[in-house]
Amino acid sequence: MPDNPPLQENPIRRVDQLWTMVLPVATLIMETVRSFWDTPPPDLAGVSSGSDRALYSFAQFVVAILLGLMVLPMTKWCCRRVHAWFWGKVAALALVLAVVAFFSYQRLLAGWTVRHGTAVLYVGTEVRPEVKEFVRKNPDMGTAxxxxxAGWQPARIWTEHSLLHRRLVLAGVYILCTPLFAAAIMAVAQLMYCAGARE
Structure with missing residues (x-):
C-alpha cells in the first residue's frame, strides 16, 4: 500500500511563521530609524500627546507591511552576486528618496511651526476674518x-481648517519618510547578503 501523501502545510501556520519573523525585524528597523528620526509632529495644541504616539505606531505598521511586501523579492533575488547590483540600485534609490523626504519634512516643520517653550505651535495659511484687519495694519509683524x-493661541489667528491642513501634511510627510528609511536599510542588508554569496 503506497504511503499517504504528506498533508499540505496549514496556510494559517505559514502566515503565522512569516509574521513571527517580520514583526521583530520591523521593530528593529523602527528602533534604528527612531535613533535619528524626529518625533512625530505634535497635535494642534502644540504638545506631544497620544496622537504622536499613534503616528509612530502607524509608521511602525507601515514598515511591517513594507517588510512583508519585500519578502517575495528578497527571497526571489537573493543568494547570487548578480542580484547585488539590483539591491544596490534599490538601496541607492531608497536613500535618495529618503534624503529628499527628510529635508522636505525639516523645511516644512521649520516653516510651518514656531517653538514656544516646550510647545510646538502651527502657523496657518488662512487668517481668521476678525484678525485680517489687524494683520493688514501691521504688515511688519512676524509670526512670533x-x-x-494672541496669547500663543494659533487658533485665535488662523482658521482651524488651515492649522489642521498643515498638521496633516506634516504627518503625511513624516509617515512617508519612515518606510523610505526602512526600505534603504532592508535593501542594504540584502545587498550585503547577496555580495557575500559564492556565485
Whole structure:
C-alpha cells in the first residue's frame, strides 16, 4: 500500500511563521530609524500627546507591511552576486528618496511651526476674518509677534481648517519618510547578503 501523501502545510501556520519573523525585524528597523528620526509632529495644541504616539505606531505598521511586501523579492533575488547590483540600485534609490523626504519634512516643520517653550505651535495659511484687519495694519509683524499678541493661541489667528491642513501634511510627510528609511536599510542588508554569496 503506497504511503499517504504528506498533508499540505496549514496556510494559517505559514502566515503565522512569516509574521513571527517580520514583526521583530520591523521593530528593529523602527528602533534604528527612531535613533535619528524626529518625533512625530505634535497635535494642534502644540504638545506631544497620544496622537504622536499613534503616528509612530502607524509608521511602525507601515514598515511591517513594507517588510512583508519585500519578502517575495528578497527571497526571489537573493543568494547570487548578480542580484547585488539590483539591491544596490534599490538601496541607492531608497536613500535618495529618503534624503529628499527628510529635508522636505525639516523645511516644512521649520516653516510651518514656531517653538514656544516646550510647545510646538502651527502657523496657518488662512487668517481668521476678525484678525485680517489687524494683520493688514501691521504688515511688519512676524509670526512670533502675532502669536505673542494672541496669547500663543494659533487658533485665535488662523482658521482651524488651515492649522489642521498643515498638521496633516506634516504627518503625511513624516509617515512617508519612515518606510523610505526602512526600505534603504532592508535593501542594504540584502545587498550585503547577496555580495557575500559564492556565485
Amino acid at each position: 509677534e502675532l502669536l505673542e499678541n
